[in-house]
Amino acid sequence: MKKILFTGLLGAIVATSCSTANQAQTARVDNYNLKGIWQVTSVDYDKQFKIKPFGEGMDVNCFVGSQWTLIPNNGKGNYMVSSSECPSVQRNFMFNVTKDKQFSFKVIPDGTKAKQTTAGYFMQLENQTATSFDLVQSVSDGSTPITVVYHFQKAN
Template structure:
């Protein structure tokens, strides 16, 4: 009886560990689709609000046309705001990860700092992902409400 119970426990543990490994492989495959060069082609949000994302001090429209490089192998990347008009020219290194298959987290790595010493960052939902496009959804608090912001990306090349 003890052997039967032990066999059942071992069998259940193997089933759970195999399914967990399979899920992790699927999540990693989705995560690796982000590898490459991307352009932020549009931003959807309630235009009644003035939004300055990611603490850049720049209007949200300054991010349209920005270039993003994502390298999932070492979870690094960068974004570049092209500048012009009232928009600043910015090149910002980032460290990112995808958690639970759809939570895109990143933190800015300011010059002279190391990623492990940066404790704050941004969390967005990864939605509508295909091989050549994806969107990031963020809820930005404003005046006691959340404003839904969707950043739409299009692949421009592989890295």
């Protein structure tokens, strides 16, 4: 009886660890497939709100045309906003994709180490293909949840 119980327990542990390993492998693949230079082609949101994402103080539409470089093997990236109607900005950041397809990133100010930066942003990675993906951000004006969708297209 003990042998059957032990065998069943061992099987459950192996099944659980394989499932966790598969989820971790999927997250690594999602992360790796983001490698390259991407451009925000459009941003969808409820236009009755003024969205100023990532602490930049500029309108969300300034991010249309912005270029994002993602380097998954070290989790580093940067984005560059350069529009005639918006201030030019370039920011370095650290990023990761979790097994739940949560894209997390934190902007690293110049002269600061990543471990000194504790605040960041979370977005859901959706509709990922070899040439495009969406990042879905949920923000709030204090009472109303607002969904912002950034559409990315591979630039190289």
